[in-house]
Amino acid sequence: GEDVEQSLFLSVREGDSSVINCTYTDSSSTYLYWYKQEPGAGLQLLTYIFSNMDMKQDQRLTVLLNKKDKHLSLRIADTQTGDSAIYFCAETAGGSYIPTFGRGTSLIVHP
């Protein structure tokens, strides 16, 4: 299996909350990231969490980390059509600063 896994698609209604999930295999993960890729654009760092944290909140974004289960989630409150994009989970492990990326989750927000 892959080192970082995420489901490929998520469809939500505008105004609802979106939860994008990610699992990883490396127990020595140090940082975990969420990136957003809009069509035709590069990856934009949304937020990151250090592995000794359980939760991080930044405006509409909430990141939850369950280190025991190696599970990371990104919750977007009050999802808007502008949130439609691909969301990548990534991790760095050991002494490396090179992140390993998941395949990305396409978030589709419909009215």
Added chain:
Amino acid sequence: DTAVSQTPKYLVTQMGNDKSIKCEQNLGHDTMYWYKQDSKKFLKIMFSYNNKELIINETVPNRFSPKSPDKAHLNLHINSLELGDSAVYFCASSRGTYYTFGSGTRLTVV
């Protein structure tokens, strides 16, 4: 001001040709990268340079040759292009854990 800029944005070329993609960052970052994103959106690192020195060279055909004339530039030259090279190539730079990506170059080999 664009932090990490890569050119061209689109590149369509025939099999067997040689092409280059350029990347420049104005963030003062020490480390630069090339990533390949395949048709399934999977990002995979190809190369990493730190202060003009190659520090990561993943399993990439030697038809791909990165060149870093200074720490603000990392260009990617590809010889004898093949159909399987079609992908989006992303340049990135970093300082510590903070990464910035370029907007990508979509390479189509026909």
